[in-house]
Amino acid sequence: MADDYEYYFPCSSSSDLDPDDELIADDGDDDGDDGYAESDGDPSELIDRFVASVITEDTLLLAQKEDLGKVMDLFALSEQHARTLLIYYRWDVERVLEIFEKKGRDMMFLDAGVMIENKGAILASSSGEITCGICFDDVSRDAATVMDCGHYFCDDCWTEHFIVRIKEGQSRRIKCMASNCNAICDEFIVRSLVSKRNPDIADKFDRCLLESYIDDNKRVKWCPSTPHCGNAICVKDDLLCEVECTCGHQFCFSCLLEAHSPCSCLIWDLWSKKCNTESENIKWIVTNTKPCPKCLKSVDKNGGCNLVVCVCGQAFCWLCGGATGREHTWTSITGHSCNRYKNDNTKKKEHTKKNHYRFVHYHDRYKAHTDSLNQESKQRNTLLEKISMSENKESEIKDYSWALNGMSRLFRSRRVLTYTYPFAYYMFGDELFQGELSNKEREMKKNLFEDQQQQLEGNVERLSMNLEKDFQFLTDAKIDEIKMNVLDLSRIVDFLCLQMYKCIEHDLLEPLGNATHQIAPYKSNGVERAPELSIYLDHCAEQGKHVSS
Structure with missing residues (x-):
């Protein structure tokens, strides 16, 4: 089936994508369960894979006592003194141990205001x-x-x-x-x-x-859902991650904005503000104004005459944008004619107009994929209906998990594709990385990125097209063909998403050495749904493990 699709795997060998690999190891987040994946291996692997847990109002005290107990045991402290110490060091147990090794017990207590000798x-x-x-x-x-x-x-x-x-x-x-x-x-x-x-x-x-x-805890933050669900999220290791609360809200733990990887937090913040404040204005400007050939300011026309004058004093032709003199009649401008087409490749592109169109280019594609994602999210019920109809008809095919898994893969890959456009707008523009890349380096890396983006985009669209087919009315042979298409394309887009992240992290961001633009890592199974803390601790207790905050 691979011959039917256009794709390639940059910087990889054929062994990177095993045709015998299972499609998806975990689709628990799409089945309405507790967020735990099926696992045939050691149950401890299930526990270790959690990057976060949800703290509810009922389990907040339990979560706090977990860290208090560690410090109380380590330093033989009462609960109140342990709490004073942890509040001072922002509930970072590892930081407490570092300070203890560096300064010693007495100095650490003195800095935190802990007095353990009762002088009553x-x-x-x-x-x-x-x-x-x-x-x-x-x-x-x-x-x-x-x-x-x-x-x-x-x-x-x-x-x-x-x-x-x-x-x-x-x-x-x-x-x-x-x-x-x-x-x-x-x-x-x-x-x-x-x-x-x-x-x-x-x-x-x-x-x-x-x-x-x-x-006060850098590893714990309130869920930013609106209206507020009352939950908090506690991450275990990496603070740069994306999580899903039990209320269903997905967000970036670092900046608390919506999940936006592969955009960095700064890029996504800039893009969100730009979209909210400029998108409609810029569309209107591009449609209704033209840049002055002298000062490049946007000028709109408030009359019928095609000779317009900028506030800087420059007169120019509204039809072609060329600079002119002021002498004119109703139908012509002295010494100027633009009715004849001229292939003028040497004409300098107006900087302002170029920026306008550049933003519209990236915004339109971002918006188009956002709309597609919203539409595809609504198609889940339609897919379930098609599966139900297919299962009820006389057919040898009874397992349609490939369709559900394919839809889940489509959601995830479409989301990645959507956020590559804001990333590209800032990565290859002059706003953030001006002077850090030469024009040659920028063009080369832009071409590399856009080649991979194009491959991902084409295969995501093919996956979407196959899942939209009304297979409930088709023969078993045709359904098998669609199934193989969906399985192949699901593996392909997952691999291409991974390659896209590698390109962004290692080829584009890492050489810049800028920690501000780190991104949350790619997760093949999507944004992880954090389990409730009580469930997490129960699992840890069964395995004889001690949960880390």
Whole structure:
């Protein structure tokens, strides 16, 4: 069947694409299940493949206690001291271990404001009344509190201090009131004193401590779904990844925008803003204006005469864009004629007009593939109906998993193809990489990229065409032919997507040495659906593994 298609495999050998390979190892994300793939191997491989897990409101405390337990065991700390340490180091257990090896235990604790030597004996040994160092009132020992750092003040001053800090949003690290003291106040004392005066603020304090696991943790972020689903995503290793929440929202973990690989976060942000603010304006400009031959500013015509004058003073012919003098009649311009066609290859292309058309070129193709993706997404129900009709007719063919797998592959490859156009717009333009590539290098790499893009585009369209066929009305022989087409094309587009990513990562971005433009890696099975944390931990417990945050 391969002879029927136009494709090639750049920078690869024939062994890279084994015709006996299975089409897709995992299509769990299309079957409405829990997001787990079928696996014939060791179940531990199933656990290790997760790059992220979903933290719900019910499992947030469980997630926090997982990291707290590690630090408590490592340094023999209480839960509150472990929390103080982790909040300071943004819930990065590996970072805590690095600081411990570099600075030692005492210095690490001092930096984080952790005081583990209880100096309450200072207050207990005092007799009679105590003078508060804040309000200077004399109070009984029972009406004063001492922190682990040894500083003590009356309960009223402590309470007021705590409430002010909580209202100011400083709940996670409330420091001692003593001058130049870096110690973090005991959270149990804070909770006890504040709850006596204002239980709502005490609840806010507890909530802030709990949510610090998300707000201060670089490996955990709120799902950016709208309306907000209330879930958070915790990634295990690489922060540059794309994930799907259990609510169904897919997004880039790094920038929280929609999943946009193979565009870098910066490229996608620039493209989104440009599309939102300029696409309609630029289309109107291209349609209704022409650039001045002198200053290149866009000029529109507000009358019937074809002699127009730019604000810079240059007169030019609206029909051909050529510079002219100002003398004219209703039908002609003195000394100027443009009714005859001239093949003028030496005429300088107007820079502004070129940029307008360049953006429209890439935007139109991006929009076309976006529309195709939306239409193909709606065809899943139609495909299921065709499969149902085919299964009910008298036929020897009963397995139509190839059609569902082919549709899944089409979604994934179409999405990759869609985002190659914003990438190409910035990669081969002057906005981001000006001066980093010579004109010769840029043209050579542009040709390499566009050749691969063309191959991917052609085979994606062929896959789409085969899946649109009404095979429920066809003979078994014809269905077998469509099946082989879909299987072949699915393997081809998967391979071409992988090659496209290799080209972008290694041939285009890596030589620039710019970490800003790293992209999320290609996943043959698409954006991974993260399991709920409780399910993930259950699987890890069964395998005797300890989940890493």
